[in-house]
Amino acid sequence: MMGSRWSQAPGVRRRGPELERAILDAALEQLGAVGWNALTMEGVASGARTGKAALYRRWPSKADLVADALRTRLPPLGQIPDLGSVREDLYALCVRIRDVMRSRPGQALHVVLHECDPSHAGRFHGLIWSALHEPAHRHIGELVRRGIDRGDVRPDATGPFLVEVIPAMMMYRAKVCGSEWRDADIAEMIDEVMVPLLRV
Amino acid sequence: MMGSRWSQAPGVRRRGPELERAILDAALEQLGAVGWNALTMEGVASGARTGKAALYRRWPSKADLVADALRTRLPPLGQIPDLGSVREDLYALCVRIRDVMRSRPGQALHVVLHECDPSHAGRFHGLIWSALHEPAHRHIGELVRRGIDRGDVRPDATGPFLVEVIPAMMMYRAKVCGSEWRDADIAEMIDEVMVPLLRV
Numbered sequence: 001m002m003g004s005r006w007s008q009a010p011g012v013r014r015r016g017p018e019l020e021r022a023i024l025d026a027a028l029e030q031l032g033a034v035g036w037n038a039l040t041m042e043g044v045a046s047g048a049r050t051g052k053a054a055l056y057r058r059w060p061s062k063a064d065l066v067a068d069a070l071r072t073r074l075p076p077l078g079q080i081p082d083l084g085s086v087r088e089d090l091y092a093l094c095v096r097i098r099d100v101m102r103s104r105p106g107q108a109l110h111v112v113l114h115e116c117d118p119s120h121a122g123r124f125h126g127l128i129w130s131a132l133h134e135p136a137h138r139h140i141g142e143l144v145r146r147g148i149d150r151g152d153v154r155p156d157a158t159g160p161f162l163v164e165v166i167p168a169m170m171m172y173r174a175k176v177c178g179s180e181w182r183d184a185d186i187a188e189m190i191d192e193v194m195v196p197l198l199r200v
Numbered sequence: 201m202m203g204s205r206w207s208q209a210p211g212v213r214r215r216g217p218e219l220e221r222a223i224l225d226a227a228l229e230q231l232g233a234v235g236w237n238a239l240t241m242e243g244v245a246s247g248a249r250t251g252k253a254a255l256y257r258r259w260p261s262k263a264d265l266v267a268d269a270l271r272t273r274l275p276p277l278g279q280i281p282d283l284g285s286v287r288e289d290l291y292a293l294c295v296r297i298r299d300v301m302r303s304r305p306g307q308a309l310h311v312v313l314h315e316c317d318p319s320h321a322g323r324f325h326g327l328i329w330s331a332l333h334e335p336a337h338r339h340i341g342e343l344v345r346r347g348i349d350r351g352d353v354r355p356d357a358t359g360p361f362l363v364e365v366i367p368a369m370m371m372y373r374a375k376v377c378g379s380e381w382r383d384a385d386i387a388e389m390i391d392e393v394m395v396p397l398l399r400v
C-alpha cells in the first residue's frame with residue numbers, strides 16, 4: 001500500500017503520541033471542512049501528512065477515528081468555583097456548557113450527529129451523553145447542593161428532573177428554535193426559570 | 201404514463217377528496233413501513249390503488265406529499281378544560297403532547313426528521329414547529345394565565361422562557377435520554393419542576 005509510514009513529507013519525523021495528535025487534529029479539521037459523509041481516511045491521512053496505514057493501525061474505521069478525535073478534543077466542563085449564589089454559579093456553568101457546544105469539537109459533533117446514518121448515531125449519542133450531558137447533570141446537582149448548604153436553595157430540591165432543566169432548555173432553543181444562546185439569554189433563563197424553581 | 205387515473209382497481213371509483221384522503225393515508229402507511237428514504241411516489245400510488253399521475257397532479261414531489269400527509273394527519277393538541285389547578289391542567293396538556301408525539305403521524309414525522317437530508321430538514325422542522333411546538337407554547341401560556349387568575353400561580357410568571365420548559369423537558373428525555381414518558385414520569389416532572397416554578 002502506498003500510504004505507509006514512509007509516505008510522510010521528508011524531514012517530518014513524528015513518534016507515536018505526536019503523530020496520533022496530528023491525525024486527531026486533522027480528523028477534526030476535515031470534519032469541519034467537508035462534514036461526516038465526505039470525510040475519508042485518505043483525506044485525514046493527507047491532512048496529517050502521513051499514510052492511511054498509520055491511521056488503520058490505530059483506528060479500524062472512520063467512525064472509530066472520529067469518535068476518538070471528538071472524545072479527546074471536547075473541552076471538559078471543569079469545576080465552577082463558589083461565586084456566592086446559586087444564580088451566579090448556574091450562570092457560570094451555563095456559559096461553560098454553551099462554550100463547549102460552540103467549540104470546534106462541539107460543532108463537529110453536532111455535524112456528525114446530523115449527518116451520520118442510524119448505525120452510527122447510537123455511538124455518537126453515547127459520546128455526547130458521557131462527554132456533556134452526564135457531566136452537566138452532575139455539576140448542576142453539585143451547585144444545587146451547594147445552594148442548599150448555603151441556604152439560597154430550598155432543601156427539597158433534590159429530584160432527578162431538576163438537573164435536566166438547564167440542558168433541556170439549552171438544547172431546545174438551539175435545536176427547535178434555532179436560536180443562539182447569548183450571555184443575556186442565559187441570564188434571563190436563569191432568572192426566569194432556575195431562580196424561582198430553586199428559591200427557598 | 202401508465203400510472204393514470206384509469207389504473208386503479210376496477211370497481212373502485214373515488215372522486216377528488218376521497219382519493220386525496222386515500223393517497224395521504226397511503227403515504228403515512230408507507231412512511232411507517234419503509235421510512236423516508238425508501239418511500240416512493242410509485243409505492244404510495246400502489247398503496248392507494250391509483251396511478252402516479254394522480255399523485256403528481258396534486259403534489260410536485262415526495263416532500264410535498266409527505267409534508268401534506270403529516271400536516272393534515274397530526275392530531276391537534278385541543279383545548280384543556282379547567283381541571284381546578286395548574287398542576288392538573290399542565291398534567292393533562294403534557295399527556296396530550298406525549299400522545300401526539302406517539303401517534304402514528306407523530307412517529308412518522310420523527311422518522312422523517314431523522315432520515316431526511318438537510319435540504320428537507322428545514323421544511324419538516326417548520327412543520328413540527330407550527331403543528332406542535334408553537335401550539336404547545338400557546339396552550340401552556342393560557343394555562344399559566346388561568347392559574348394566575350385562579351390564584352395558584354404567582355402573578356409574575358409571564359416571561360418567554362416559562363412556556364418552553366415543558367416541551368424542552370419532553371424533547372430532552374425522549375431524544376437525549378431515549379426514555380419513554382409514562383404517565384407517572386409526567387406527574388413527577390410536573391410536581392418536581394412546574395409546581396415549584398409557578399407557585400405563589
